[in-house]
Amino acid sequence: MSCDLSVEIAGLHFKNPILAASGTFGYGLEFAPWFDLGRLGGICTKGLSLEPLEGNPPPRIVETHGGMLNAIGLQNIGVRAFVTEKLPLLRQFQTHIIANVFGSCFEEYLDVIRILEDAEGIAAYELNVSCPNVKAGGMEFGNDPDEAARLTEACKRIARRPIIVKLSPNAGDIVRVARAVEKAGADALSAINTILGLSVDVYTRRPRLATGMGGLSGPAITPIALRMVYQIASAVRIPVVFRTPASEFRETLPGDAFTAFGRRGKFLLLSLASGRVLAVNPMLTGRFQYVDPAVKLPAKTCLVLDIDGGRSLRYADERLMGKLYLLPADGLEAIPGWAAGGPDLLDPALTEDVWLARI
Numbered sequence: 181m182s183c184d185l186s187v188e189i190a191g192l193h194f195k196n197p198i199l200a201a202s203g204t205f206g207y208g209l210e211f212a213p214w215f216d217l218g219r220l221g222g223i224c225t226k227g228l229s230l231e232p233l234e235g236n237p238p239p240r241i242v243e244t245h246g247g248m249l250n251a252i253g254l255q256n257i258g259v260r261a262f263v264t265e266k267l268p269l270l271r272q273f274q275t276h277i278i279a280n281v282f283g284s285c286f287e288e289y290l291d292v293i294r295i296l297e298d299a300e301g302i303a304a305y306e307l308n309v310s311c312p313n314v315k316a317g318g319m320e321f322g323n324d325p326d327e328a329a330r331l332t333e334a335c336k337r338i339a340r341r342p343i344i345v346k347l348s349p350n351a352g353d354i355v356r357v358a359r360a361v362e363k364a365g366a367d368a369l370s371a372i373n374t375i376l377g378l379s380v381d382v383y384t385r386r387p388r389l390a391t392g393m394g395g396l397s398g399p400a401i402t403p404i405a406l407r408m409v410y411q412i413a414s415a416v417r418i419p420v421v422f423r424t425p426a427s428e429f430r431e432t433l434p435g436d437a438f439t440a441f442g443r444r445g446k447f448l449l450l451s452l453a454s455g456r457v458l459a460v461n462p463m464l465t466g467r468f469q470y471v472d473p474a475v476k477l478p479a480k481t482c483l484v485l486d487i488d489g490g491r492s493l494r495y496a497d498e499r500l501m502g503k504l505y506l507l508p509a510d511g512l513e514a515i516p517g518w519a520a521g522g523p524d525l526l527d528p529a530l531t532e533d534v535w536l537a538r539i
């Protein structure tokens with residue numbers, strides 16, 4: 181018996197929701213001798229920087245109650261070596277490769293992404309914003325909603341692939357950061373990175389890590405992580421509703437025109453002059469409004485299109501279960517389950533004979 185565990189995140193279709201977290205799974209290849217990496221939904225690579233990094237001196241990992249503290253210091257071989265040595269092997273596996281990216285300033289993040297943009301076999305970028313910004317006095321990008329948003333926006337501008345922002349639990353208000361990067365165009369969020377901690381050797385009275393503090397991970401932080409995921413998911417709309425990156429809606433819909441309206445199964449199909457289709461599965465609570473823009477915006481409004489003539493077409497979804505796709509008219513098979521759907525109930529070709537033959 182098989183069961184469909186697939187999920188959609190940032191417009192990407194994952195065969196299951198199991199993703200190896202960055203830094204806990206090396207470059208992925210280290211685990212290839214032990215099982216088929218293609219069974220994973222995705223692999224977030226070790227953090228990649230512009231130049232190779234040696235990381236911190238040992239001891240840089242210590243065990244704690246229910247978890248571990250690490251201060252690896254983002255050791256990695258650098259983005260160029262990743263592209264030439266690891267990626268060609270990694271992309272042979274039937275799984276999504278998500279490149280985890282970091283830098284010590286905006287330009288470094290952008291340079292890493294530029295190098296990855298020329299490589300094939302990467303599904304998305306995950307921005308590790310839990311890094312000190314050397315140009316802002318060493319404050320972590322992810323601790324400041326404005327800086328995190330500016331970084332997200334800059335990366336979005338140059339990336340052809342979805343941007344996932346990995347939030348830091350060490351931010352004063354993680355929900356504010358989540359909202360800011362959502363507004364800046366993030367296609368999805370991941371949570372959470374490690375929580376800053378300290379472990380002391382009671383005999384030497386010294387920190388057990390060479391660097392003093394480190395990042396706490398493991399079962400010890402799961403309830404905190406779940407609390408944050410819950411708060412973030414209640415506050416943002418991505419990636420729940422937009423099944424094509426939200427930025428594509430924002431950047432490519434202005435100036436387009438609706439040419440026809442249709443329906444197939446549960447999908448409303450709004451054809452566009454550009455040859456694309458806005459396909460909407462409103463699920464339980466998705467609702468459209470075609471109103472004067474002065475009319476109060478309903479709660480959980482996901483999409484507002486200002487139409488020529490002065491009215492707005494809005495899509496609101498109380499339970500955020502609906503799905504919006506923006507696809508070429510001949511590319512609707514990309515919608516999960518579309519190809520497997522039978523003939524439409526109201527299709528005249530669905531005669532009694534066809535019906536009987538199919539059941």
Ligand SMILES: Cc1cc2nc3c(=O)[nH]c(=O)nc-3n(C[C@H](O)[C@H](O)[C@H](O)COP(=O)(O)O)c2cc1C
Nearest residue numbers: 201202203204226227250280308372373374397398
């Ligand atoms: C040894 C180690 C290295 C890590 N390296 C990275 C990294 O390079 N980039 C990143 O975004 N997160 C990194 N992380 C954070 C993990 O991806 C994950 O967010 C964190 O461990 C919390 O999840 P967990 O408690 O399920 O392990 C690292 C974690 C560990 C334990």
